[in-house]
Amino acid sequence: MAEDGFKNMIYGFVLLTLFMFLTLTFVTQVAMDNNKDTTELEKGAFSLNQYEDFLEGVDDQAEVFQKDRFANQNIFITLGDLIISGLFRIAIDMLVFITTPFTLIAQVLNNVLGVPTLVISVVLGLIIFSIIFGIWRLIKIGD
């Protein structure tokens, strides 16, 4: 295992998310430009609306993260909040950002392949546990 494996893996997931959006946007745009029926694309299995809603939610959360945790408070309050109760909230926010690609993949599985929600939930649960242990390993060992 090379150094910084966990960080590079997260970087890989971010790149994968960008690749997925690029591909879906390319398919939508080129199909529309060539006068193909994009009903399935816009309202069916390939609907980008829920991805956009999900990303908007992440964006809102990032703004809250920035305003509440850092911008509207001085550094001492932030540190105190961080120590007392903020650490848990920040950790949850970080986890949401990290799990974004997995959630997108889960939505693709559910929409395109029809995988049951229960199966996706179990897989996502396992992935979240793996990320928690990965963060723990990153803190303890630095890898």
Add this chain to the structure above:
Amino acid sequence: MAWQDPTTINWSNGAVELLAYINAVTLGWASRMVLIGIYIIVLSGYYKARDDFSGGMAAAGVSVFIVAFFGFLLNPSFVDWITLAITIGLAFIGAAIVLVEKNSGTA
């Protein structure tokens, strides 16, 4: 089930109508078998040349997606939405394996 007679094909549209006819009389499996063949050829060729199975999956997934997308643009009855969706999924899975594996330092 009554099959379309080949003499009813509108030949002025060339290969577009011919491909749609072939796909119709094979219940959509002509295009799927072509795509499966392309996937296997690219995967096996890449694996033999580079000895990299996950890289071959990514290359084969993207190759099949591009061919399927052109087929869809040519005539949606040749490559339908379901087939295109599966090829997009193949491209995603191949990219996921490559990005995670390569970035984990195994390469």
